Amino acid sequence: MSIIKVDNLAVGYEGKSVATGLNFTVNEGDYLCIIGENGAGKSTLMKTLLHLIKPISGEVSYMDGLMPYEIGYLPQHTIVQKDFPASVEEIVLSGLLSKSGLRPFYTKTEKKIAQRAMEKMDILDLKKKCYRNLSGGQMQRVLLARALCATSKLLVLDEPVTGLDPKVTEDFYKLIKQLNDEGLTIIMVSHDMPSAIRYSSKILLVNQTQKFFGKTKDYISSTARKEFDGELCAFEVDDQGKEKDNGIN
Ligand SMILES: Nc1ncnc2c1ncn2[C@@H]1O[C@H](COP(=O)(O)OP(=O)(O)OP(=O)(O)O)[C@@H](O)[C@H]1O
Known part of the structure; x- marks a missing residue:
């Protein structure tokens, strides 16, 4: 189809x-x-x-x-700055922003989705780490987990x-x-x-x-x-x- x-x-x-x-x-x-x-x-x-x-x-x-919001996107030059002072979990959760809109908190279900994406990418142990201290490969896994929060249909890299x-x-x-x-x-x-x-x-x-x-x-x-x-x-x-x-x- x-x-x-x-x-x-x-x-x-x-x-x-x-x-x-x-x-x-x-x-x-x-x-x-x-x-x-x-x-x-x-x-x-x-x-x-x-x-x-x-x-x-x-x-x-x-x-x-x-729907546009069902597409996960990993851009060429990452939209997340390499020196951005956020935790891995915060970055992965931000993949849900297009669904949660302007709501200033994440629901339990959203946190579970982020948890599953981190498990899948084998980065759960990095959850509380600061993104800017990760290796290049770990950063890409975090961004992939972030993109997976947005989609279960189409991933664009x-x-x-x-x-x-x-x-x-x-x-x-x-x-x-x-x-x-x-x-x-x-x-x-x-x-x-x-x-x-x-x-x-x-x-x-x-x-x-x-x-x-x-x-x-x-x-x-x-x-x-x-x-x-x-x-x-x-x-x-x-x-x-x-x-x-x-x-x-
Ligand atoms: N924002 C922009 N405004 C005007 N021209 C642009 C813009 N972004 C890219 N271009 C031009 O459009 C053309 C195609 O660029 P594009 O980035 O799509 O190529 P690409 O095939 O992805 O290249 P690469 O493999 O080097 O990443 C290039 O000549 C580039 O300079």
């Missing part, structure tokens, strides 16, 4: 398009990776999908009763592993995959081609215009992939999306 439908979309700023000709759908349970060069318009598309900025032309439709070390990055991807396996729909902007291919079910390649949209297994053998990441990173993948050993270490 489709939850987002994009028709003839052009995205950009102040009447000027940065990406045009976008046509795709996001179905329940998809793990969609949006890839493309720097400056291709990926983040702009994300913000348009989230209704944070208006399309230049065309339409983004939410289907099957999806913009380059979530930037600056994380390889082990923490791998753990983070596994966590996202686990959430997807449990039914959460994922849309992720990624520069990490091997991981995008390994974990996603669908790929959208944007370079000022839509170059590819479809199943990841079809992207692997596509001309679009040869033109795009053939030049950037010469890694080969098997039909499971796993990187082949090409003898380069």
Whole structure:
């Protein structure tokens, strides 16, 4: 079942398009990776999908009763400042603000939701710690728990592993995959081609215009992939999306 439908979309700023000709759908349970060069318009598309900025032309439709407040968002540059003097619990709870509105306290049910999100992200022991004293990987887990408070349907992530070390990055991807396996729909902007291919079910390649949209297994053998990441990173993948050993270490 489709939850987002994009028709003839052009995205950009102040009447000027940065990406045009976008046509795709996001179905329940998809793990969609949006890839493309720097400056291709990926983040702009994300913000348009989230209704944070208006399309230049065309339409983004939410289907099957999806409401804007049911979307969890992990932005590229985190909206929570790294030196923000709040506890982990306060930050996770703030994910519920779009539901609780201006009410100056959280209900028992809301606290339980935050508790469950922290359990899921394995950060319960950090609950009372100050956010600014955490490691980069812990911070991302806190922000993920915060996003999970907002949603059980759709999680949108913009380059979530930037600056994380390889082990923490791998753990983070596994966590996202686990959430997807449990039914959460994922849309992720990624520069990490091997991981995008390994974990996603669908790929959208944007370079000022839509170059590819479809199943990841079809992207692997596509001309679009040869033109795009053939030049950037010469890694080969098997039909499971796993990187082949090409003898380069
Ligand atoms: N607020 C803004 N106002 C005007 N132009 C902007 C704004 N934000 C981004 N741009 C421009 O829009 C273009 C697309 O930017 P965008 O951030 O969407 O690219 P991207 O594909 O996400 O890039 P990257 O992979 O480097 O993050 C760029 O040329 C950028 O300079």
